[in-house]
Amino acid sequence: MKGAGGADGLRRRKACKRNVKREARKEWAVLRKELDELAEQTGRGDRREIGEMKQALRRLSRKTERLPLGKRDAFRTQEEELLKLAAAHPGRVLPFYVVDPRRPGNWLHGPDETIDVSPMTxxxxxxxxxxxxxxxxxxxxxxxxxxxxxxxxxxxxxxxxHGAPLTAHCSGGGFASFSPSITVHGHVYRNGEVVPHDGVLEFRHYRLTDKLRVKEKAELLNHPRLWEKVMEAFPRLRLNLAHFGCQDEGMEWTELIYGMMEKFPGLHTDLSCITETAKLREMREYVLKAPEQVRRKFLFGSDFYLNLLFLDGMKEYMENFRNTFTEQERQELMTANPSEFLGLS
Structure with a gap:
């Protein structure tokens, strides 16, 4: 999962996959215990559903055990496939490269603490x-x-x-690490403040079944105030904070991002994975009230197949969008604004 190259890379991949298997076994055991306890507390109909969940769990655990420890680097394979897709559809498929500062081989550190980003750029x-x-x-x-x-x-x-664009996930939902602790360099958001952190960061919530797992890591590692610190250092950085900071409760993140878009010339946002018509209408109100220089920084987004977790299909997603925004507004969100963000206009 962290990439590799040569013999050292192969050893790292094998070690990583062994760790995945070991941690997965622990999680499967915890889930089985929770399902057994739940089955004892429910009626016959619910027990049938829990039994189906346990069967699905067994199938998934068997897949994990069959995870090969061979030479295949799935990350590099995906990178190659994206480039092939872009080459087959020039000017229509514009891939972005995923960044993780922990991934070896993408950064060169000099003896004087300089950081060479050329392997990435x-x-x-x-x-x-x-x-x-x-x-x-x-x-x-x-x-x-x-x-x-x-x-x-x-x-x-x-x-x-160089005017290179970046997109960063920025909402209260999504995905998050399952690790109980992570070594973090930079800053975190804790108790309403952005504070420096250089070392191990412990988490209270990290299990698969813990409903607060994503929320805790989102607050600590992805709060808009952290991105505000980035934009203060690089105000013309062409950055898109995806999902307009949507949260299950409240509009704090959305309001913060909107204020930052007024303040920083390079900051954009998109409306990806906002599936409910009522929520889309709330987002449209921000677009309509925005001054011209801010309105140009709202982007359409889909999140593609992840929307299928909430809707029956992409047709429904597009219909909700069409029923919320006028044709002129859609032209701005889907064509003019993204072209400007990507530097194509």
Whole structure:
């Protein structure tokens, strides 16, 4: 999961997969125990449903045990497939390269604490100073790192200078690491403040069944105030905070991001994975009240197949969007604004 190269890379991949298997066995055991306890407390109909869940769990655990420890690097395979797809559809498929400061081989650290980001930036298209086929970078901080990690700050400096766009997940939901502790460099958001952190970060919530697992890591590692610190250092960084900070309760993150869009020239947001018509209408109110320079920074987004967790299909998603925004508004969100964000206009 953290990448590799050569014999050392193969050893790392094998070790990583062994760790995945070991941790998965622990989680399966906890889940089985929870399901057994739940079955004892419920009626016959519910027990039947729990039995089906246990069967699904057994199938998933068997798949984990069959996880091969061979040479295949799935991350590199996906990278190659994306580039093939982009080459087959020039100008229509514009892939972003996923960034994780913990991934070995993507950063070169000098003896004087300098950080060389060329292994990453070389993957960008020549128009952005690279040698590859990617049009920007994607970040997902709740997976276990801070937006202000020193390696990322070095990358932001390059991206601001060359106009390379970045998209970062920024909502109260989504995915998050299952680790009970992670080594984090940079800053975290704790008790209403952005505070420096350089070392092990412990989590109270990390199990698969813990409903607060994602929320805790989102607050600590992905709060808009952390991104505000990034934008204060790089105000013209072309950054898209995806999902407009949507949360299950309240509008705190959305309000913060909107205020930051007024303040920082490079900050954008998108409306991806906002599936409910009522929520889309709330988002439209922000678009309509925004001054022109801010309105141009709202982007359409889909999150594609993840929407299928909430809707019957993408047709329903698009219909909700069409029924909420006018044709002129859709043209701005889907064509004009994204073109400007990507540097294509």
């Amino acid at each position: 070389d993957r960008l298209v020549p128009e952005l100073g690279g040698k590859g086929g990617f049009y920007g970078f994607k970040l997902y901080c709740p997976n276990g790192y801070s937006p202000t990690d020193p390696a990322l700050m070095a990358l932001y400096e390059y991206c601001e200078r």
